[in-house]
Amino acid sequence: MSNRPVIVVDAGSYSLAETSIAGAGQRLAEIAQVLGDRFVVRVICSPAPDLVDLGAAEEVAHGGAAEQAIAGADAVMFFDTPDRNRIELAVSHRKLIIGECRAPIEHMSYPSVLTFADPIGEHQRFLGTYRRMLQVAHHFLCRSQVERAALLSTLCAFGRTTPADIMRSATLDHLITTIPIGFSRRGLNAAEAAPPVHMADFLWTGGIWAFFEPLMLVEAMGILRDRGVDTTAAFMHAAPTDDTRSTIGAVGRAIDHLALGDRVHLHTEPLPFSARDQYVKTAEAYVCIARPGAENETGTRLRLRDTWLHGVPTIIDPYGISGDLVAREGIGVVLREPGAECLADALQQVKSGAIGRTGRRMERLYENSMVAFMDWLERELHGG
Missing domain, CATH: 3.40.50.2000 (Glycogen Phosphorylase B;)
Incomplete structure (x- = not known):
């Protein structure tokens, strides 16, 4: 005993x-x-x-x-x-x-x-x-x-x-x-053991909640297409729930409206947690854009774990403590004036190599x- x-x-x-x-x-x-x-x-x-x-x-x-x-x-x-x-x-x-x-x-x-x-x-x-x-x-x-x-x-x-x-x-x-x-440590070991598999260059790695701005990523991808930038994006967790179904539906309609089906992927099937690392470790950047609001002022976004673990930069809004963390620790790009054009500029910077990986943060x-x-x-x- x-x-x-x-x-x-x-x-x-x-x-x-x-x-x-x-x-x-x-x-x-x-x-x-x-x-x-x-x-x-x-x-x-x-x-x-x-x-x-x-x-x-x-x-x-x-x-x-x-x-x-x-x-x-x-x-x-x-x-x-x-x-x-x-x-x-x-x-x-x-x-x-x-x-x-x-x-x-x-x-x-x-x-x-x-x-x-x-x-x-x-x-x-x-x-x-x-x-x-x-x-x-x-x-x-x-x-x-x-x-x-x-x-x-x-x-x-x-x-x-x-x-x-x-x-x-x-x-x-x-x-x-x-x-x-x-x-x-077990999470770190699992991440290192996962074989790299490419889903998309830019990943929305968490839930698509009502207080986020996922349509901005879709619009930014349309701008990049019009600029002649060859790149892709994916929403990894787009399996609908009661609290995400309407937002996911709006994202799907925007993808269709802008004819971006070959560039923006909605992964609507449940994604096993053990399969996540193989995709997130190969991305060039993560995207997480939210609206101003009390939730974002008071809560840290748990999906930042991916950046601290994999060293992949996060592109984020300035509304709250998560944006402050990204700026202070130098682990990504904070959009000072969030909008589709501004996000497209940041994505293009990453794609050109001007913004690289940030490195794993073992203090986490x-x-x-x-x-x-x-x-x-x-x-x-x-x-x-």
């Missing part, structure tokens, strides 16, 4: 299946991999025949198995879309609770919320669970300094910080740890960036 502490990682509503995992699930899985090298880790998730690599972590199904796992855990970790009943179960068992939870700002733009009979009531489901996490979590994880600053203010407003906390740590490190978006390796958190967790579970 192992005497290592048992950590339960609850995936909530996030899929960890090969063909439906998104950026948040990918981060969760890689964090579980790293925790599994030091602790006994059990991951509560929906059953799937094609689960992604969880390292040494053990899969736990919903229902009775999940309840037993929480009851037997030393600590329970929840992410952005937790199950409210399992939160209350962890509270009732007096477990150490850790939360990586962001305010549900982007949810207010989801078509599934906006078209609901009672949009405010539907959003309250997310908001109520978020507020409960703020009340009961003993420690919080953040993805960036901006998210940390926002959380500090929120915790103060909720009465979760006291003068005693400030006396204990002026930076409140006993309450919050920042683990920047990155990649695990989770095995390095999670050390402080895992040390804290060890101390807490062994009585400080």
Whole structure:
């Protein structure tokens, strides 16, 4: 029997299946991999025949198995879309609770919320669970300094910080740890082992959400065609969901309208996660353009992992902390005046070789960036 502490990682509503995992699930899985090298880790998730690599972590199904796992855990970790009943179960068992939870700002733009009979009531489901996490979590994880600053203010407003906390740590490190978006050693090894396969020169590597501007990429590709630039682009994850179907449909119509079917590809079939690296490692640049908005001011885009891992530059808008990160770290191009012409200019610069690869950023390796958190967790579970 192992005497290592048992950590339960609850995936909530996030899929960890090969063909439906998104950026948040990918981060969760890689964090579980790293925790599994030091602790006994059990991951509560929906059953799937094609689960992604969880390292040494053990899969736990919903229902009775999940309840037993929480009851037997030393600590329970929840992410952005937790199950409210399992939160209350962890509270009732007096477990150490850790939360990586962001305010549900982007949810207010989801078509599934906006078209609901009672949009405010539907959003309250997310908001109520978020507020409960703020009340009961003993420690919080953040993805960036901006998210940390926002959380500090929120915790103060909720009465979760006291003068005693400030006396204990002026930076409140006993309450919050920042683990920047990155990649695990297993993720790195998988990326290096993947054979390069060309899908397109320029890739839209993540979801096509309502607050993004994917049509700008289509229009920019039309401009490049008219300039005589021979190049291609692809939207890698264009398998429709309730919250992306309308945007994906608009992109498809724009491709047809501009007669760009030979230059712009909508990959509408589910793309296995293990097949991703072979395509993203061969791209010349990634494109991620969003509109101005509260979500982009407060949230770091998880797809930047691809740039830090593969060293391929990202072309991005200036609206928020993701653009600030790209500019500060020199890992791509920030469009100061976003528009199809400006994006086409940036794509042409990349195509001409004026903008090259940025190099892998090993400081983003989770095995390095999670050390402080895992040390804290060890101390807490062994009585400080």
